[in-house]
Amino acid sequence: SQTIHQWPATLVQPVGSPLSLECTVEGTSNPNLYWYRQAAGRGLQLLFYSVGIGQISSEVPQNLSASRPQDRQFILSSKKLLLSDSGFYLCAWSVQTGRLAEAFFGQGTRLTVV
Amino acid sequence: GNSVTQMEGPVTLSEEAFLTINCTYTATGYPSLFWYVQYPGEGLQLLLKATKADDKGSNKGFEATYRKETTSFHLEKGSVQVSDSAVYFCALTHSNSGYALNFGKGTSLLVTP
Numbered sequence: 001s002q003t004i005h006q007w008p009a010t011l012v013q014p015v016g017s018p019l020s021l022e023c024t025v026e027g028t029s030n031p032n033l034y035w036y037r038q039a040a041g042r043g044l045q046l047l048f049y050s051v052g053i054g055q056i057s058s059e060v061p062q063n064l065s066a067s068r069p070q071d072r073q074f075i076l077s078s079k080k081l082l083l084s085d086s087g088f089y090l091c092a093w094s095v096q097t098g099r100l101a102e103a104f105f106g107q108g109t110r111l112t113v114v
Numbered sequence: 115g116n117s118v119t120q121m122e123g124p125v126t127l128s129e130e131a132f133l134t135i136n137c138t139y140t141a142t143g144y145p146s147l148f149w150y151v152q153y154p155g156e157g158l159q160l161l162l163k164a165t166k167a168d169d170k171g172s173n174k175g176f177e178a179t180y181r182k183e184t185t186s187f188h189l190e191k192g193s194v195q196v197s198d199s200a201v202y203f204c205a206l207t208h209s210n211s212g213y214a215l216n217f218g219k220g221t222s223l224l225v226t227p
Contacts, residue, residue: 036215046216049214107157
């Protein structure tokens with residue numbers, strides 16, 4: 001069966017520090033991968049999605065970046081965190097079946113920038 | 115671009131009450147529509163989905179019908195339970211965005227005994 005791992009679960013980082021959140025998927029090949037952010041009162045915002053290795057699409061311009069160095073690995077990064085980067089970050093994957101694509105979510109990372 | 119609008123919360127209901135959470139969408143063509151649920155402290159789980167007009171998705175007593183003419187996908191349940199307390203997200207996917215889920219802002223539901 002397929003599983004998705006996301007870590008760490010919680011993170012407290014100072015302003016200006018770098019960030020690296022990792023997400024890996026097991027049990028499937030060539031998934032679509034996604035990073036979302038859930039900020040208080042703002043719902044879920046799609047940040048990045050990837051349909052293959054090295055292919056990243058950005059939905060919102062900001063100081064975050066994403067990379068997909070391996071088929072089932074998706075990394076969210078920042079060189080210098082801002083206070084506004086605080087939030088709940090969710091990684092998700094889906095099989096590439098288009099209209100039937102159901103997304104499966106990790107447990108999330110609670111990031112607090114102080 | 116694609117967007118989803120759902121009713122503002124929080125919604126507070128007594129156990130066994132009828133639930134409706136409204137959701138409307140903006141998109142070209144025929145997106146797929148979803149309801150996801152987030153229980154306290156957890157990630158999101160798919161609740162139900164519909165991929166074409168007039169489809170009805172259903173799961174755990176919840177239902178939603180894809181209405182193309184009103185661009186809506188309202189979530190309903192005839193009798194809610196305390197365990198249904200959660201945040202509910204309406205979402206769509208479309209080929210013009212890599213089938214990434216585009217979510218509404220979420221509606222918090224609290225069911226009291």
